[in-house]
Amino acid sequence: MKRVRVAVIPGDGIGQEVVPAALKVLRRVAECSQRLEWEFVEFPWGCQYYVDTGMMMPDDGLDQLRYFNAIFLGAVGDPRVPDHLSLWGLLLPIRRGFDQYINLRPVKLLPGVEIPLKGYGPGSIDFLVIRENTEGEYSNIGGRLRAGTPDEVVIQNSVFTRKGTERVIRYAFERARRSRRQVTGATKSNGINYTMPFWDEVFRAVARDYPDVSSHLYHIDALVAYFVTRPESFDVVVASNLFGDILTDLGGAIQGGIGMAASANINPENHFPSMFEPVHGSAPDIAGRGIANPVGQLWTAALMCEHLGFPEEGAWIIKAVERTLEDGVKTPDLGGQARTDDVVERVLTHVERLSHCDAGK
Numbered sequence: 622m623k624r625v626r627v628a629v630i631p632g633d634g635i636g637q638e639v640v641p642a643a644l645k646v647l648r649r650v651a652e653c654s655q656r657l658e659w660e661f662v663e664f665p666w667g668c669q670y671y672v673d674t675g676m677m678m679p680d681d682g683l684d685q686l687r688y689f690n691a692i693f694l695g696a697v698g699d700p701r702v703p704d705h706l707s708l709w710g711l712l713l714p715i716r717r718g719f720d721q722y723i724n725l726r727p728v729k730l731l732p733g734v735e736i737p738l739k740g741y742g743p744g745s746i747d748f749l750v751i752r753e754n755t756e757g758e759y760s761n762i763g764g765r766l767r768a769g770t771p772d773e774v775v776i777q778n779s780v781f782t783r784k785g786t787e788r789v790i791r792y793a794f795e796r797a798r799r800s801r802r803q804v805t806g807a808t809k810s811n812g813i814n815y816t817m818p819f820w821d822e823v824f825r826a827v828a829r830d831y832p833d834v835s836s837h838l839y840h841i842d843a844l845v846a847y848f849v850t851r852p853e854s855f856d857v858v859v860a861s862n863l864f865g866d867i868l869t870d871l872g873g874a875i876q877g878g879i880g881m882a883a884s885a886n887i888n889p890e891n892h893f894p895s896m897f898e899p900v901h902g903s904a905p906d907i908a909g910r911g912i913a914n915p916v917g918q919l920w921t922a923a924l925m926c927e928h929l930g931f932p933e934e935g936a937w938i939i940k941a942v943e944r945t946l947e948d949g950v951k952t953p954d955l956g957g958q959a960r961t962d963d964v965v966e967r968v969l970t971h972v973e974r975l976s977h978c979d980a981g982k
């Protein structure tokens with residue numbers, strides 16, 4: 622039996638609903654597996670903490686998180702706090718401070734889910750977006766001069782390092798060797814004339830080390846169109862920080878909605894804990910109503926199990942979610958009438974069946 626310590630940050634809005642839902646499933650998975658025991662330690666950080674203290678997390682927040690095996694996060698954002706303050710006060714310092722330079726965002730069409738695209742069945746869309754997660758367009762280098770005047774100047778620099786660019790692209794090629802051996806790179810080297818030609822140059826150099834993997838570079842404007850017109854053609858897509866973020870909201874939409882989308886912020890060397898969070902935000906419009914879709918958070922929980930060395934347990938969660946959706950137990954964003962708790966109860970039932978944990982009942 623392995624003891625696994627997880628720092629839990631439900632955060633804001635629906636994070637307060639979908640995180641407890643996922644913890645319930647994770648606890649049952651551990652009971653059924655008998656191979657692991659969770660120790661969940663909850664941190665009350667986020668926008669309410671900001672309203673109360675002026676900080677999204679304490680000054681020593683990263684030190685408090687450092688020795689956990691993983692971080693499990695819900696959502697960040699609240700209309701009372703400007704978005705750039707909430708993001709740069711919690712999520713981004715964790716991603717950067719713990720060198721979580723890989724952001725894995727799977728896009729897969731699950732059974733029982735209707736999507737806006739016609740003619741696609743379960744599994745026919747199945748690819749992985751790998752987003753660079755620590756540099757690129759998300760830089761805090763820049764400034765604002767003569768604010769509020771007609772002569773105002775605002776500058777935000779992008780930062781692409783050779784190390785940062787090469788390691789994410791190489792990770793994508795390695796990952797593609799585990800799937801259909803195809804990598805697509807997102808670029809914009811026609812309009813963005815320093816960073817993106819550099820990105821392409823590194824992409825092509827890394828591709829030469831992987832003759833067994835086919836590779837393509839597409840301008841981001843064409844790529845978003847291909848996501849809609851031929852999503853079945855992708856295997857692994859690698860993108861800079863901003864492009865990856867935008868692509869995966871679209872990825873969420875083509876797998877049924879942003880509430881479905883999972884993500885993992887990984888430090889591959891395990892020098893620091895990795896962080897698991899769904900792609901969606903805090904959804905203040907539906908927060909507190911008990912109807913948030915827990916699938917993104919549950920799928921994220923499965924990615925965490927896999928990362929921590931429990932792939933079988935992760936597979937139970939994904940399979941249980943698939944069966945729940947096939948049963949038609951779906952929240953309103955997917956066209957159903959179920960509440961968050963209904964989905965969780967059905968997922969628990971399927972986890973028990975899949976793991977034969979219900980044998981004694």
Ligand code: GGG
Nearest residue numbers: 695696697898899900901902
């Ligand atoms: N689930 C985490 C969350 O609330 N994300 C909201 C968000 O806006 N994230 C921006 C980003 O991932 O760059």
